[in-house]
Amino acid sequence: MEQLLSPSNMSEESHKSHIRDSLDELRCHFTWELDIKDKHIHDLEIKISETEFRDPIYSIGMHNLLAYVRHLKEQQEEALQSLHEAEALIQSEQLSKRSLVTWGNCAWLHYHRGSLAEAQIYLDKVEKVCKEFSSPFRYRLECAEMDCEEGWALRKCGSQNYTRAMACFERALKVEPENPEYNAGYADVAYHLDYYDGNSLQPLKKAVSVKPEDPYLKVLLALKLQDLRKTDEAEKHIKEATLTISSQNNIFGYVAKFYRRKGCVEEALGFLKKALETKPSSPYLHFQIGLCHKTQFFQMKKATSRENRKRADQSCHLAICHFKKALELKPTYDRAYIDLAEVYAKNHQQKEAEDNFQEVLSMSNLGDYMQQEIHFRYGNFQQYYKKSEEAAITHYLKGLKIEVTSHYRDKLLKALEELAEGRKEDHVLESLSLLGFVYRLRGDTREAMSCYEKALRLTGAVNPEF
Known part of the structure; x- marks a missing residue:
């Protein structure tokens, strides 16, 4: 037989339910439905901890996000400490509307800790500001400042x-x-x-x-x-x-990317090494350094002189080391797996290349753009290193069936077109079907129909896949 709740217990449960209803009205990290995958929580905490706070308002937002991430890790004391740091900044800056996010997070955290009285104190603070700005809601304020706070929280996640x-x-x-x-x-x-x-x-x-x-x-x-x-x-x-940017090393990685793409690899490495002095555990910086050494390795791979071959080997070794370091620090770093695989492939280490490609191919929750890129680069690996045109076609098609417009979609179309053209003599029906598919995706209906009609004349049917 169920034990009946005493009046005091009923009152306590009713109070807790009332608090919870009030919390749901707040605009803060606990109610914004931030999409943070469990496997990314650790990476996000490191990224926030390494961020250089440019101004007090930005700092408040990052302390709040760090508190929420620590709450997700069930580190409630550490989460509370982050919120106390945010509160101290609020008092020094005399912010009002932006205070609501911090106070909302405080209310939620105390609720999860079982401190209902503390949660109510922060709800009262929120209510006071909402009244001050004539909000139609008791615990919610619709304004540009709150939209901005939510935007930055989503951006960082x-x-x-x-x-x-x-x-x-x-x-x-x-x-x-x-x-x-x-x-x-x-x-x-x-x-x-x-x-x-x-x-x-x-x-x-x-x-x-x-x-x-x-x-x-x-x-x-x-x-x-x-x-x-x-x-x-x-x-x-x-x-x-x-x-x-002498005091903002977090930007050096982007500057280095500019110079690497320009072809000034040594200049890019200079910026990255300077940034790494203050952020030795940054997976992004190690990845960017790896890209620089990969570029040098690919440029020198065909070198004939003994000295240049030695430099190429050194660049290969450094690229592998930095990509591995990036993955050690961030095991979910999809692009690091791909670039590491390509270095191994160029260095005739096909098994290691395949292993790294399979790591990223098996990842879940990848964005459409990333999936397109993976299928293009793995298709290239199959075509040029494994000499398997059939496997390359399979992955080019997989990439193209992801219906988003991107640079990699264009690359997939071009790669598939060139491969189909090159196989016309030995695989005429398949090539015509593939070319028809390429033209159709490009919007060239006339050329697509021409290819399909030629295929029909040969067999009376076209592969329904295309």
């Missing part, structure tokens, strides 16, 4: 949250179109979502115009201009940025 982050910054900009922070957030997310058509260029230019003192934005703009082959303008912004 991985690419699976970027689209929602952009929507948050968009809402904030509708209220204050010239606000530097809102423009910076929107441009930052736009850049990281811009896989193909340069849509982030104008947001980045706008952000730099309203926040010219921010070198990070200038570096992102330079990288996007470099993507679009506007080299003179890109150089102008990268040079302006490098004059002001």
Whole structure:
């Protein structure tokens, strides 16, 4: 027989339920439905801990996010300490609306710790500010500042949250179109979502115009201009940025990427080594250093002189070491597996290359753009190193069946077209079907129909896959 609740227990349960209902109304990390995979929690904590706080407002947001991540790891005392640090900054900056996120997180954390009285104290603080700004909600304030806070939280939690982050910054900009922070957030997310058509260029230019003192934005703009082959303008912004980033080593990785892509690998390594002095455990920096040595190795691989062959071997060794270090620090680093695999392949270590490709091919929850890239690069490996055109075709097709527009989609189409053209004599029916498929995806209906009609004349049927 169930034990009946006493009136006092019923009252306690009712109070707890009431507190919980109030908490659900808050806008904070506990209610934003941040998509953080369990396997990424440790990586995210390290990334936050290594972040250099540019200003107090940014610091408050990062302390709040760190508190939430530590809560997910069931480190409640450490989470509370992070929130206390955020509270101290709130008091020194005399913030009101932005305080709601920290107080909301405090209320939630105390609730999870079983401290209902403490949770109520923070709910009361939130309610007071909501009344001050005439909010129609008791514990919720709809405003641009809160949209911005939510946007940054989503931005920091991985690419699976970027689209929602952009929507948050968009809402904030509708209220204050010239606000530097809102423009910076929107441009930052736009850049990281811009896989193909340069849509982030104008947001980045706008952000730099309203926040010219921010070198990070200038570096992102330079990288996007470099993507679009506007080299003179890109150089102008990268040079302006490098004059002001001596104390912001987190930007050096992006600067190094610019110079590596430009072909100035030694200059890129100089920036990366400087950054690594203060962040020796940064997987991103080790990955970027690995890319520099990979570039040098690929350039020198065909060297004939004994000295250059020795330098090529050294670059190969360093590339492998830094990619491995990046993976040791961040075992979910998808691109590090791919680049490590390609170095092994170039160095005639096919088993090691295959093993690393299989690691990334077996990963779950990868974005569509990343999956396209993986199938293209693994297809290349099969075609040029394993000499298996059939396996290459399989992966090029898998990549193309992911229906997103990107640079890698174009590369997949070109690779499949060239492979089909080269196999026409020995595999005429398959080649015609593949070429028809390529033309159809490019929107060239006339050429696609021509290929399919030729295939039909040969067999009376076309592979339904195409």
